[in-house]
Amino acid sequence: MGAAHGHRLYFHAHSPLHRLPGHCKVLALVTFVLCVVATPSRAYWAFGLHALALVGVLVVSRVPAPFIVKRMVVETPFVVFALLLPFMSTGPRTDVLGLSVSEAGLHAGLTLLCKGTLGVAASLLLAATTEPRDILAGLERLRLPAQLVQIMAFMIRYLDVAGAEMGRMKIARESRGFQAKGLRSWPVVARSGGALFIRSYERGERVHLAMLSRGYAGTMPSLGEVAATRVQWLTAIMLPAVALSISLAAWGVAA
Amino acid sequence: MSTPVLDVRGLAFAYADGHQALYGVDLHVHRGERVALLGPNGAGKTTLVLHLNGILTAARGSVRVTGLQVTRQNMQEIRRRVGVVFQDPDDQLFMPTVRDDVAFGPANLGIRGDELDARVADALDQVGMRTFADRPPHHLSFGQRRRVAVATVLAMRPEILVLDEPSSNLDPAARRELADILTGLEVTLLMVTHDLPYALQLCDRSVVLSEGVIVADGATVDVLTDEATMRAHRLELPFGFDPRRAQAGR
Structure with a gap:
């Protein structure tokens, strides 16, 4: 009944991408996403090229494609929204598979889908x-405010603890004959959630006290910043550079 | 002989990650017995307990509770028959008041109205916590929360009460109060514990689980004085504790 080893989103491998320092990769990701977002809408060939570049990086990373694809479900709400756009928008209509949809909405939806998928896959x-x-060390190196880095660090540290606590509460509920099905079980699950919230809050206070008693005064020790070599920066900059060229080319064609 | 309340045969279980926790456990507990389940950390005690009320289902072997096999179809009835009190009362208590929490189990069994109130009052009486019925559980002391956790299960009128480490984290007074309460209950008892004096005080019979199999089963005083078995399975008596003298003083 122990917590999972390692993080569920991490794939253990030894690749040039794994070896790059965190701050290089974070910066590369943000730049890549900005370039994708800046690509003009309706330039679908450009999104195709962005995707191709990303697949290239995936190959280098030695992360199996299904590993990424399975985790893409987090994008579902955006997909739903993108699919609804053509029906909700106004303006000139066009026919797709026998359905009358807004032309502007159709392109807005498709563009949103492309940009969202690329961003999620890259993340x-x-x-x-x-x-x-x-x-976290990378974000620290990129001078993100220390408080934000600390909040994220605690979230990562205690997410599994809260998850395990939730699991034990679930077992204790079921042991008393509770079955989570239908609307009527929602109040019970909600109360469990409330109890978990209070307990996590109290745990937070205890952790804080324990930190204070070990001399915590508002600043955490550095996570150990690693300097990046020029070669590493050049490697990291490759994907955003390609994405920038694609974006600029798309604007050139659009103009 | 009568049908055992608990009849575990050849129970084997491995977790999804491949870790094998139980390698064929046989255990019979008869009505009115009080049995201590002893064993070092990682022996598979908690895994065994989770099989008794069907949270985990047997990979091989079977578990029967007064003749009824634990299967997905009769889970509700199994959970009425087997009352499990978990080690951390905070995992068990999550309702706004003690009363709501004790009512949770019987309400899941479909009991309503006056009978529900009577069961709650009765269960709280048995653990001496009736006057705390309207208090929120997180305002109680740890010992009080452990007692309420016992009441939440007693309210379901189980045929066997399974306690996971009932004396852990209790101060000596709360530990003794809980022992008094448990002694007074007329229920079949299976108690998972590291607290060997507590096992001797409350249970006539002890079973030792080690590395997924039962390695000893007998009168508690005999098990605790069997030095070879005790040493082989990382069981140690507290400093200065003599089971024979304690038994004589019972």
Whole structure:
């Protein structure tokens, strides 16, 4: 009944991408996403090229494609929204598979889908090749406010603890004959959630006290920043550079 | 002989990650018996307990509770018959008041109205916590929460009460109070514990589980004085504790 070893989003392998320092990869991801977002809408060939570049990085990373694809379900709400756009938008109509949809909405939806999918896939690739701790160290190195880094660090540290606690509460509920089915079980599950919230809050206070008693005064020791070599920066910059060229080319064609 | 309350045969189980926790456990507990389940950390005690009320289902072998086999179809009835009190009362208590929490189990069994109130009052009486019925559980002391956790299960009128480490984290007074309560209950008892004096005080019979099999089963005083078995399975008596003298003083 122990917690899972390692992080579920991380894929253990030894690749050039795994070896890059966290801050290089975080910066590369943010730049890549910005370039994708800046690509003009309706330039579907450009999104195709972005995807191709990302697949290239995936191959280098040695992370199996199904590992990323399975975790893409987090995108579902955006997909639903993108699919609804053509029906909700106004303006000139066009026919798709016998359905009358808004032309502007159709392109907006498709573009949103392309940009969202590329962003999610790239983020998952970062998570698959970088231990959570290295991402935090990278954010620290990129001068993200220390409080934000600390909050994220605690979240990663205690997410599994809260998860395990929730699991034990579930077992204790079921042992008293509770079956979670239908609307009528919701109040019970909600109360469990409330109890878990209070307990996590109290645990937070205890952790804070324990930190204070070991001399915590608002600043955490550094997570151990690793300097990146020029070669590493050049490697990291490759994907965003390709994405920038694609985006610029798309604007050139659009103009 | 009568049908055992608990009849475990050849129970083997491995977790999804491949870790094998039980390698063929045989255990029979008869009505009115009080049995201590002893064993070192990682012996498979908790895994065994989770099989008794069907949270885990047997990979091989079987578990029967007063003749009824534990299967997916009769889970509700199994959970009425087997009352498990978990080690951390905070895992068990999550309702706004003690009363709501004790009512949770019987309400799941479909009991309503006056009978439900009577069961709650009765269960709280048995653990001496009736006057705390309207208090929120997180405002109680740890010992009180453990007693309420016992009441939440007693309210289901189980045929066997399974306690996981009932004396852990209790101060000596709360430990003794809980022992008094448990002694007074007229129920079949299976108690998982590291607290060997507590096992001797409350249970006539002890079973030792080690590395997924039962390695000893007999009168508690005999098990605790069998030095070879005790040493082989990382069981140690507290400093200065003599089971024979304690038994004589019972």
